[in-house]
Amino acid sequence: MPTxxxxxxxxxxxxxxxxxxxxxxxxxxxxxxxxxxxYHYSNSNGSYYYSNPSGSTYHNNGQGGSTYTPSSGNSGKK
Incomplete structure (x- = not known):
């Protein structure tokens, strides 16, 4: 099984x-x-989105901006 x-x-x-x-x-x-x-999406416009097994999510808009939301629900923008 892969890891x-x-x-x-x-x-x-x-x-x-x-x-x-x-x-x-x-x-x-x-x-x-x-x-x-x-799951994850890799979009044709360069953006991508990850929904992680820990419950956190990560979104990169493909233009230098990203948002990470930890499993606790607190979010942070980079």
Whole structure:
């Protein structure tokens, strides 16, 4: 079974490209993570979005701005 960069095992559950040319990928981390289903989008405009197994999210707008929201719900802009 593959692992992420923190060593958490996951099962790849799907990937593809939608009609706007945006790539997506989904993973199932099972009961070992607060948010067992995580996914990411890589958009054709250079932006991307991650929903992480910890429950946090990260969005980069492709123009130098990004927003990280930790699993606790507190957000921070960079």
């Amino acid at each position: 992420d960069n923190q060593g958490n095992s996951y099962q790849h559950t799907g990937s593809g490209t939608n009609s706007q040319g945006n790539h997506w990928c989904s993973r199932d981390f099972g009961s070992s993570a607060p948010n067992s289903n995580s």
